[in-house]
Amino acid sequence: MDYTPPLDDLRFLLTQAIDTSELSTLFAEQGFDNDLALTLLEEAGKFCAEVIAPLNLPGDATGCRLEDGKVITVPGFAQAYATYAEGGWCGLSAEPEYGGQGLPRTLQFLVDEMLSGANLSFGLFPGLTRGAVEAIVAHASDELKNTYLPKMISGEWTGAMALTESNAGTDLGLLRSKAVPNGDGSYAITGTKIFISSGDHDFGGNVIHLVLARLPDAPEGVKGISLFLAPKFLVNADGSLGARNSFSVGSLEHKMGIHAQPTCVMNYDNATGWLVGEPGRGLNAMFTMMNAERLFVGLQGLGIAHAAYGKAVAYAKDRLQGRAPGDSRAPAPIIGHPDVRRMLLTIRAFTEAGRALAVWTAIRMDVAHHHTDAAERAKADALVSLLTPVIKAAFTDFGFESTVMAQQVFGGHGYVHEWGMEQFVRDARIAQIYEGTNGVQAHDLVGRKLGLSNGKLAHEFFDLMAAELAEARAVGGIDDITAPVEAALARLRDVTTRVQARNVDIAETGAAACDYLRMFALVSFGWMWARMAATATKGGDTKLHEAKLAVARVFTGRLLPQTAALEAAIDNGAAPLLQLAADLF
Structure with missing residues (x-):
């Protein structure tokens, strides 16, 4: 399957539209600058296009399988992961103390987008491992860190998180898995987990599970949950792999998409594990992993939308059908039809603004982790916290909508497997669900972050x-872009104040959340488009700048007006949703 990484857009963002000077300062010891970033991104794009994108369509058709309790991944995945690890990509942003390169998370974000666009199933392996690494770094003992982190960061070992149970999805307070002290500092974990991505594979090495479970004296609810590290193979004193731990794959989930990703039902039968963090503080430790993963999932929505757009544009330029406005030929390429352009430009208006917002947010994350000033760290961390549910939910909602539009460009061919478009639709759908459904993200934004x-x-x-926005307006010549965004921002301010005032009512919070x-x-995307339009206006008359201005006007003219309808829906409140009695559904 063809994949073209967004290198021109990344170059525009890193060298023109977004100030990356903070990263050069914070990561001076690693020799980071934009030249290094672009060189690494070009190499990552090459890996994605040449190694893992060709595995995407056949991997979807083949899928993983379970034989005699062993997970067999699709052909090519094990070698591709070995190549990825050998290239040092697993440790790109990881701590140098444990063998990582210590480069900015911003750079990791952009690699994640390309991995997701080229092959979402593959990208989950390193993504979940990195999340597990971050939880271990933040909460585990030095002994656990020294034992597990170097080989996870090198890519020799992988990671998985085991949260969900059949009766405990979003409400983890209901989980039943137990952990009993063994008397030697370890614990015996018993229980069954479902939906465990990368729960097992045939890559070789170890698989490190982070498992939520309850200690014998734990109270009910979320305050009774602890986090444990349980490796597939126990580790000997010399670091070599020892006996197989007592947990197994009960089955593989039969899923709508990401068929090449082994999503496992895991059975823990007195499996040996070690406490990560404090007893009863498991969710606190796990959310270190989950918050990072939610941003990662947002990038999945962005990446798959970009990949679908690229194929749809190529098809639209080649497909002859009907007569387009201003074109005397019949048939003419469908790229000339207004409705086809509407779909393609809608996707592009999201992906380019989303990528810009992702870079801006990732820089704040790097500041939050590495700045020498505690006040600056706290300020940046608060902004990341505010934007995390927005990026996770909005990027995956718009990402899924983008894949559907890209599929529509293909007409009937988009419904046929070998063109790859229906796989994009199926694969993108999961990103709206896992790591906290988008409804949960919206409730988090309105109920907590506001x-x-x-x-x-x-x-x-x-x-x-x-x-x-005032700075962008001062550039001149783009009032038709900046004025609608400023008006939408004023609308968002007013709506925010009204929503905050109603937050004491759980029904009103729930009714407003997703629309809000x-x-x-949309307003955040508009802000990014105003910034990019100002940069393009100042930067000269190149084709890329010409395209930026054109797409910015599509966004402000055709997509941003949705904010007025959303305001009306929010102000309508919860009453219409609650009026119908349950027995009338």
Whole structure:
């Protein structure tokens, strides 16, 4: 399957549209600058296009299988992962203390997007391992860190997180898995987990599970949950692999998409594990992993939308059908038809603004982790916390919608497997569900994040956007872009104040949440488009700049007006949703 990495757009963002000077300062010891970033991104793009993209379509058709309790991955995956690890990609942003390269998370974000676009099933292996690494770094003992991190960061071992049970999905307080002390510092873990991505494979090496379970005296609810590290193979004192731990794959989930990713039912039968963090503080430790994974999942939506767009554009330029406006030929390429352009430009308006917002947010994440000033770290961390549910939910919602539009460009061919478009639709769908459904993300934004800093954080973020919009407007010549965004931002401010006032009512919070998150995302995209339009106006008359201005006008003219309808829906409140009695459904 063809895949073209977005290298021109990445070059535009890193060298023109977004100030990356903070990264050069924070990562000076690693020799980081934009030249290094672009060189690494070109190499990552080459790996994605040449190694893992060709495995995407056949991997979907073949799928993983379970034979005699062993997971057999699709042909080519094990070698591709070995190549990925040998190239040092597993440790790109990981701690140098344990063998990582210590480069910015911003760079990792952009690699994640390309991995997801080229082969979502493959990208989950390193992505989940990195999440597990971050949880271990933040919460585990030095002994566990020294034992497991070097080989996870090198790519020799992989990671998985085991949260969900059949009766405990979003509400993890209901989980039943137990962990009993063995008397030697280890614990015996018993229980069954479902939906465990990368739970097992045939790559060789070890698979390190982070498992949520309850200690014998644990209270009910989330305060009774602890986190444990349980390796597939126990590790000998010299670091070599020892006996197989007592957990197994009960079955592989039969899924709508990501067929090349082994999503496992895992059975733990007195499996040996070690406590990570404090007893009863398992969710706190796990959320270190989950918050990072939610941003990663947002990038999956972005990456798959970009991949679908690339194939749809190529098809639209080649497919002859009907007569396009201004074209005397019949048949003419469908790229000339307004409706086809509407779909393609809608996808592009999302992907380019989303990528810009992802870079901006990732820089804040790097500042939060590495800045020498505690106040700057706290400020950046708060902004990342605010934007995490927006990126996870909005990017995956718009990403799925983008794959459907790209499929539509193909007409009947889009419904046929060998063109690859229906796989994009199926694969993209899971990103709206896992790592906390998008409804949960919306509730997190409205119910929790709007209350941060006594309700001031969101408005401080709006102030930041307003200041940069004023700077963009001052460039001149783009009032038709900046004015609609400023108006939409004013609308979002007003809606935010009203939503905050109603947050004492759980029904009103739930009714407003999803519409509010989409509105928040659209305004944030508009802010990014205004920034990029100002950069393009100042930067000269190149084809890339010409395209940026054109797509910015599509966004502000055709997509941003959705904010007015969303405001009306939010103001309509919960009453219409609650009016119909349950027995009338």
